[in-house]
Amino acid sequence: MSAAWSLPYSLSVNGIDYEIREDFRAILDILSAFADEELSDPEKTQAMLEILYWPVIPPPHDLTEAAEKALWFIDCGVVHEDTPSPRVIDWEQDAGIIFPAVNRIAGFETRGCQIIHWWTFYGWFMEIGDGLFSQVLSIRQKLSKGKRLEKWEQEFLQNNKKLCELEKSTDKSKEEFDYFAELLK
DSSP, X not given: OOGGGSOOSXXXXXXXXXXXXXXXXXXXXXXXXXXXXXXXXXXXXXXHHHHHBOSOXXXXXXXXXXXXXXXXXXXXXXXXXXXXXXXXXXXXXXHHHHHHHHHHHHTSOGGGSSOOBHHHHHHHHHTOOSSXXXXXXXXXXXXXXXXXXXXXXXHHHHHTHHHHSOTTOOHHHHHHHHHHHHHXX
């Protein structure tokens, strides 16, 4: 059977299979750690390893490979280019608009389930179509790229600035958001 047809519940590091927390909430905790500006990169990596690998973390000499495998899992087995993109989603801040959209795709309240595999949850997330979350995301993406907003988007932004602006942004990115929002009116 092809590995593409199954969901991983462990990761092989240096030939040893390590159990992982596959539930979407564990990955959202990792993504929150990645977004935490008070954590250094090594601290973010350590948080990822401690959250994902459970109950046993690979030994110190295997941590580089363990981190690479963890990122592979978080990226749902897709290898992405290393081109950084502007941050347009904050999973914690946006939870109130992400979960209704994911629930609509899934057909049930996802937070009510004890475990939902991250790859399943992310697949539903990627299928989000028209709705409040996609409107907010589109506006953020346009602002981050300096693109002009449509008239209805300008009105939506004016009426929902708190919803459209990422709270945990650096002073520089907040200044850029305000600058582009004002410029594109």
